[in-house]
Amino acid sequence: MPTATRWSRCRRRGRRKLIAATLPDIVSTPVNKAEGLNDPSLLEPADWEEFRAEAHRALDVALNFVRDRPQEAAWEETPPGLKVTDKELPVHGQPLGEVVNAVQRDVLPYTLGNTHPRFWGWVNGSGTPSGVISQAFVGAINANMGGRDHSPMYIERQLLAWMRQLFSYPEDASGLICTGTSYATLLALAVARQHALGESVREQGNGGAALVAYCSEQAHVSVSKAMEILGLGSRALRSVPVRPDFTLDHAALDAMIRSDVALGMKPFAVISCVGAVNTGAIDELEIIGQICRENGLWHHVDGAFGALIVLSPELRHRLAGIEHADSIAFDFHKWMHVTYAAACVLIRDGELHRRSFATSHAYLQGESRGVAAGAPWPCDYGIDLSRGFAALGIWMLLNEMGTKRLGEAIYRNCRQAAWLGQQVDSMKQLQRLAPVSLNIVCFRFAPAGLSRQQLNRINRHIVVTLHCDGIAVPSFTELAGETAIRVCIANHRTRLDDLQALLDAVIEIGARLMTAGLEGEEFDVSTH
Incomplete structure (x- = not known):
């Protein structure tokens, strides 16, 4: 008899025999106490002292990697033999020491490079030596930060209280530690949607409401992704033009809002x-x-890396008005160098935030005492029921460094960017393509006589060559159709000598490409 039929009869007649026939019951299987049930855990070390020695050696490997990384190439391509992904799934394990040896041999030499002082690609944090220690504690505690009453919860709540203080948010504002600003922005816009449509949106969805949102044409792609996930669609996100300094044109924003209202949006x-x-x-x-x-x-601020200039007395005035925003999203793992992944969302209206995500399922009900106490829980403010203890690494770093040292590191990066921009302006072979607003310098190798297409090709090739030769890791981007070498200095290990080496290499590689033969529009740098 098919299972579905048996279940149907079971519901009609309440026959326990049919339930047993459908679902196996391990209690019915005889269990002998001698079958290893009282043995030590299969997953614990057989010899703790031997394991401790191997663990200490692994810690040394990790710390030596951090210490010695600046002496290595900025990036090294993973050998073809290590790119295979068809190895057999291990059935029988191997000693921890052999696993650590494999990491040291096959992983550490070929990492992204963001711990290197010449890594300036995208916006990647550089980590800190003490981050290795915090990750060890995270692994030891193995906390599920979805909820319940345990000490890690109070570490996260203290951290969120500090963040409210930093951004001058009210005490009843809420927040959540999450994996990144992409996720934080999704949460914030979900609350914004509930603010616009009311609590019925959780049951009835968007209901055909013609919601539209606005952001700079320079905004991160995660904003449009959030709109897609919320069922509003990326076409409901209006791209507002920017001014010559690449900031949002607020006059254009005001006009676009009025136009959409007139159209019934x-x-x-x-x-x-x-x-x-x-x-x-x-x-x-x-x-x-x-x-x-x-x-x-609703005013949401995407401050993925820039919001942390709040830590710098010299820079925080540039955030004037952020204290009035409805929500703020930012990363700790970028300009604060916390180990990935660690970010934060702050919501001014804490009660609206809770109502946007809280549930009432029986297995998530809190108590006034015991492990189930401590409500409301983090799962009432977001999607995840299972969450890692990312807050510990942030809490430890703030206690170790203090806001003063962290702010000084951020400000130094901005002064380094200003220096780099000045050096670019002083070199006739180079051209700056954007104002140095904070810590990013966009420039290009620009000898006279080349077309836009040729300049775009040669600068892309310069960036790739810098990578492949292990010299440095900038990225490239497009500004008004021009390919720019983009140097994002969010790296506490960077020194002026590193930036000078970059400039020297850009000019040398560009000159080498020119000498190799630049022939009109047919030149393709990928062949050189």
Whole structure:
């Protein structure tokens, strides 16, 4: 008899025999106490002292890697033999020492390179030596930060209280430690949607509401992804033009909002950039916030790396108005160098935040005492029921370094970017393509007589050559159709000598390409 039929009869007649026939019951199988049930765990070390020695050696390998990384190439391609992914799944294990040896041999030499002082690609944090220690504690504790009453919860709550203090948010504001600003922005826009449509959105969905949001054309792609995931669609995200300094044109924003209202659309949110991904531009938060308040819109600040200039007394004035934003998203694993992945979202209206995600399932009900105490839990403020203890690494770093040292490191990066921009301006072979707003310098090798297409090709090839030769890791981007060498200095290990080496290499590689033969529009740098 098919299982579905047996279940149907079971429901009609309540026959326990049919349940047993459908679902196996391991209790019915005889169990002998001698079958290893009282033996030590299969997953514990057989010899703790031997394991301790191997663990100490592994820690030395990790710390030596961090210490010695600046002496190695900035990047080295993974050999073809290590790129295979068809190895058999291990059935029988091997000693920990052999596994550590494999990591040391096959993994450590070929990492991304973001712990190297000449890594300036994208926005990747550089980590800290003490981050290795915090990760060891995270592994030892193995906390599930979804909820319940245990000491890690109070570490996260303290951390969120510190973040409210940093950004001058009210005490009843809420927040969540999460994996990255992409996820934080999704959570914030979900709350913004509930703010616009009411609590019925959780049961009925968007209901055909013509919601639209606005962001700079320089905004991160995660904003449009969030709109897609929320069922609003990327076409509901209006791309606002930028001014010559790559900040959002607030006059254009105001006009676009009025136009959409006239067309019967329902504007609900504006996303500002603090540290736009291409150039580091910071939108005018006070003016944009005022536009949002006048139109009843949610103001979200994407401060993935730039929001942390709040730690620098010399820079934090550039965040004027952020304290009035409805939500802020930022990463710890970028400019604070916390081990990946660690970010934060702050929501000014804490109760709205909770109502946007809280559930009432029986197995998630809290108690006033015992392990199930401590509500509301983090799972009431986001999607994840199982969460790692990322807060510990952030908490430890703040206690170790203090905001003063962290702010000084951020400010030094900005001064290094200013120096690099000045050096570019002084060299006739180079051309700066954007203002140095914060810590990003966009420039190109630009000898006279080359077309735009040729310049774009040669600069892309320069970047790839810098990577493959292990000299440095910048990235490239496009600004108004021009390929730029993009140097994002979010690296506490960088020194001026590293930046000078970059400039020297760009000029040398560019000259070498020119000598190799540049023949009109047919030149293709990929062949050189």
